[in-house]
Amino acid sequence: MPACPTCASTHTVKNGRIHNGKQRFKCHGCGRQFVEQPTQKVIDQATRNLIDRLLLERISLAGIARAVQVSEQWLQSYVNEKYAGVPRSVQVTPKKKGKLTMQCDELWSFVDNKGNKQWVWLALDADTREIVGVYIGNRDETAAWKLWDSLPPVYRQCAVAYTDFWAAYAAVFPSKRHQAVGKETGQTSYIERFNNTLRQRVSRLVRKTLSFSKSLENHIGAIWYFIHHYNASLLL
Structure with a gap:
């Protein structure tokens, strides 16, 4: 088994696979989850725009992650940031005083x-x-x-x-x-x-x-x- 990149322990075990099928490992020493030779995936703007539209449909976050092939961890972080920035006040067309x-x-x-x-x-x-x-x-x-x-x-x-x-x-x-x-x-x-x-x-x-x-x-x-x-x- 590969050594943990955080604590260098070799007491690691297989722990499923990430979204692209690559083997994931977990360290029994510090609890770190990791993959060997990780490659950083840049999520392009087109994918982000698609995610924004899918968030308006009745699809779970896990389903969106599978559909657009991003990790659930990245998607959750993206959603956390997006929802935190959503205005909490209504935005409506101006109305004149009168019958409403x-x-x-x-x-x-x-x-x-x-x-x-x-x-x-x-x-x-x-x-x-x-x-x-x-x-x-x-x-x-x-x-x-x-x-x-x-x-x-x-x-x-x-x-x-x-x-x-x-x-x-x-x-x-x-x-x-x-x-x-x-x-x-x-x-x-x-x-x-x-x-x-x-x-x-x-x-x-x-x-x-x-x-x-x-x-x-x-x-x-x-x-x-x-x-x-x-x-x-x-x-x-």
């Missing part, structure tokens, strides 16, 4: 295990279909305030909001511009349809999945990444 209508709803999700619930609060402009408010966290009155704070000022000043009967909305939204309605009215149909789109496109949100998030930061980043893409696509 929103639909709001909450989407259940989790991080690491189903006991760690992370609710995705969303507000959608019923006319333009843009997502105009987002918050990810608990399902309580504080979270409803966070959703309210995430709205552009013109929506806080003018918009009429249609929601379900969750009490937190009534505690936060101005009573004269808040309507709690049932699904049968159709007044929340657009946001409910968007929730389904999220589950279809973001693998972390599929109800029964092996692609669930293990990092809250990446969970939030992935959702924001798709929302920015979705809003931008409405302008095309």
Whole structure:
């Protein structure tokens, strides 16, 4: 067996193969994993652009790594950096003060295990279909305030909001511009349809999945990444 490049120990064992099939070894002394005569693979911009597009589809990171032939370790580092840089505020077309209508709803999700619930609060402009408010966290009155704070000022000043009967909305939204309605009215149909789109496109949100998030930061980043893409696509 080859010697460990870190501690020079020869007490090493085979430990599977890397993405290109090359033998990987592990050192029992220091735990280092390595390959013999490693060659650094430069990931070109075309591959990175392809990865950016695949992150918008319901594909696990392991599936993306296999499809584009990069290592899962490199891909995870790339994704960590990308999601950390995603803006956490909505980017929508400017609106004038006047009649605006929103639909709001909450989407259940989790991080690491189903006991760690992370609710995705969303507000959608019923006319333009843009997502105009987002918050990810608990399902309580504080979270409803966070959703309210995430709205552009013109929506806080003018918009009429249609929601379900969750009490937190009534505690936060101005009573004269808040309507709690049932699904049968159709007044929340657009946001409910968007929730389904999220589950279809973001693998972390599929109800029964092996692609669930293990990092809250990446969970939030992935959702924001798709929302920015979705809003931008409405302008095309």
